[in-house]
Amino acid sequence: MSLAVRSTVYNLVLVFFVVGQALAESVVVNLEEPRDASLYSGISNLRGWAVAESGIAAIEIDINGAYAFNVPMGGARGDVANAYPDFLDADLSGFSMAFNYKSLASGEHVVTARAISNDGNVATRSATFTVARFVSSYISDAEQIDTSTVTDVSTSGQSIQINDLSVEGQKWDIRLSFDIATQGFAMTDITGAEAIDAGGACSNVWGSGDYTLERNGVVRSFRVHVPNTPSSKGPFPMVVVFHGWGGDEGEFLTPSVITEADERGYVVVAPLGLGREEAGNHYSSWSFSGSTTGRDGMEARGNICDDELTMDYTYPSCSAIAENGCSWTQCTDDDIDFSVQLVETVSKNVCTDASRVYAVGGSNGGMFVWDLARHEASANTFSAIASLIGMPHRGYLDPPVLERGMPAILITGINDRTSPPGAWGDNAFTTTSDGDYFHYTGATAITEAWAGAHWCDTSMPASPFDVGVANVECRAWSYCDGESQWPPVMDCRQEIGHRYGLSWSWPLILDFFEQQ
Incomplete structure (x- = not known):
C-alpha cells in the first residue's frame, strides 16, 4: 500500500472515530439514586439528570433488563447547566420520582436509566442495589407490628440495631441509620430472624x-x-x-x-x-x-x-x-x-x-x-x-x-x-x-x-x-x-x-x- 493511500485510510479512520465519539457524547445521563451497591427497604427517590445537544425527549427506566416506566423530567439543575452550557435545556435536566423499592422482591436488582435525545441518540447508566423488605410490600394493619418480642437494642455511631422485632408473625433484625437527605432515621438493613409460630406460618395447602x-x-x-x-x-x-x-x-x-x-x-x-x-x-x-x-x-x-x-x-x-x-x-x-x-x-x-x-x-x-x-x-x-x-x-x-x-x-x-x-x-x-x-x-x-x-x-x-x-x-x-x-x-x-x-x-x- 502506498504512503498516500495509507495516509488517506488513516485520516478516514480518524474521522470516523472522532465523529463516532461526538455522537456518543451528545447524550449524557447520570443516575444519582438508587446508588450503586446500596440497600433500599422502602419508598425513596429515583433521580438523576440527563442532557443532550438536541435536548432530551424521554427518560426510560428498566428494572432488571425490562422496561418499567418513564420518569418525569424538567427538574432545575443549575449545576448541570454550568457544566454543559451549550446543551439544550441543561438547566432543566433533572429527573426524579418517588419509587417504592419494596415493590421489588428481596435481593439484588439493576435499574437502568435510558436517556433518549430529540435527535434519537441514546445513553444509559445503571446501578446495582439490594432490596431488603418484610414479607408484604405494604403493611396496612399496625397491629402486625409487635415490639414486645424485641430482645436487644444497641447503638453504634449513627445507627440503632433492633433485634427480634415481630412483623407479620415473623421476627426480624433491623438497623436504623440517620439519613441526611430526609433528616431522620431510615431502615438500612432488614434480616429475617425466625418465624414466631411455625404453626401459623403462611403455607400453600392447595395447588393448581x-x-x-x-x-x-x-x-x-x-x-x-x-x-x-x-x-x-x-x-x-x-x-x-x-x-x-x-x-x-x-x-x-x-x-x-x-x-x-x-x-x-x-x-x-x-x-x-x-x-x-x-x-x-x-x-x-x-x-x-x-x-x-x-x-x-x-x-x-x-x-x-x-x-x-x-x-x-x-x-x-x-x-x-x-x-x-x-x-x-x-x-x-x-x-x-x-x-x-x-x-x-x-x-x-x-x-x-x-x-x-x-x-x-x-x-x-x-x-x-x-x-x-x-x-x-x-x-x-x-x-x-x-x-x-x-x-x-x-x-x-x-x-x-x-x-x-x-x-x-x-x-x-x-x-x-x-x-x-x-x-x-x-x-x-x-x-x-x-x-x-x-x-x-x-x-x-x-x-x-x-x-x-x-x-x-x-x-x-x-x-x-x-x-x-x-x-x-x-x-x-x-x-x-x-x-x-x-x-x-x-x-x-x-x-x-x-x-x-x-x-x-x-x-x-x-x-x-x-x-x-
Whole structure:
C-alpha cells in the first residue's frame, strides 16, 4: 500500500472515530439514586439528570433488563447547566420520582436509566442495589407490628440495631441509620430472624386445580393457578379474573397468561359465573349495576337498552327483578359477596399477600369489576381493578366508595361494536351496534369519574402516557393524589374489536398493578 493511500485510510479512520465519539457524547445521563451497591427497604427517590445537544425527549427506566416506566423530567439543575452550557435545556435536566423499592422482591436488582435525545441518540447508566423488605410490600394493619418480642437494642455511631422485632408473625433484625437527605432515621438493613409460630406460618395447602365453595345452597366453582416456581413459596399477589358473558374458568388461563403469572409470581383465580344451571341453559354471567333490573343510572331512570330492538335475555332467576326486557345477567347469587368470600377462601389455602389482591374482568366481567370498588367489603378486599372491553351501563358513574379511591385501568378496542368506548374526550354514552342496542358509559366518562376520586386534575383533558406497548395509546390525568409510579387511572385503547388481546394486555395490566 502506498504512503498516500495509507495516509488517506488513516485520516478516514480518524474521522470516523472522532465523529463516532461526538455522537456518543451528545447524550449524557447520570443516575444519582438508587446508588450503586446500596440497600433500599422502602419508598425513596429515583433521580438523576440527563442532557443532550438536541435536548432530551424521554427518560426510560428498566428494572432488571425490562422496561418499567418513564420518569418525569424538567427538574432545575443549575449545576448541570454550568457544566454543559451549550446543551439544550441543561438547566432543566433533572429527573426524579418517588419509587417504592419494596415493590421489588428481596435481593439484588439493576435499574437502568435510558436517556433518549430529540435527535434519537441514546445513553444509559445503571446501578446495582439490594432490596431488603418484610414479607408484604405494604403493611396496612399496625397491629402486625409487635415490639414486645424485641430482645436487644444497641447503638453504634449513627445507627440503632433492633433485634427480634415481630412483623407479620415473623421476627426480624433491623438497623436504623440517620439519613441526611430526609433528616431522620431510615431502615438500612432488614434480616429475617425466625418465624414466631411455625404453626401459623403462611403455607400453600392447595395447588393448581378446580375447587368449589357453597353459598346459601348454591355451589360456586373456580379454578386456581399457583405459580410454578418451586423456589418461591409466597406470599403471592393474587389476581381474580372474571370471564365474559358465556365464558368459563379457562377463558383467561391461556398459555401466555400462565407463563407471565409464573414468571412474576402471581396466583390467578378464575371463578365461573352463574346462568348455565338455570332452565334454558343461559350464559354464565356476572351481575352488575343495571344488568338485572334493566334500568340505567340516569336521573330519569331509563332503560339500559332499546327494548324494542334488543333481544330479551332475561334469566328465570330475575323474573321478579327485571323491570323490562333489557335484563341480561343472573339473579341467583350476589356476585359482590361471592367475590369477597372467594378471596377469603383462597387466602386460607394459598399463601397470598392481602395487600396485593387485584380484579381483572373481560367484557361482562369487565363491566362487573367497576362495582367491586363501589361496595365497602369488596373495596377493602381488592387493591386495584382492570377492565378489558367493559364499561358500566349508562349513567352508572359512581366513584369508588373508599376515600383512597381504587386504581383502575380500562383497555378497549376502538373498533369494538359490542362495547364501544366512544371518541377520546367524549363523555356521552355509547350504544352497541352488533345486533342489540345496549347503552354504556363511554370510556372517557368512567375513567374521568374515577380519576376525580383520586383528586386528579380533570379540568384538563387526559394526556398521553407511554406504557411501552406498541400500537396502544393510553391517556391519563395529572396531579393525582398518591405516590404511584403510573397514574392511578388510565384509559388505554387499540385498533381492535371486541377481543382481549391477552398477549399484550395481560403484561400491561400486571405492569399497571405493580406501578401502583
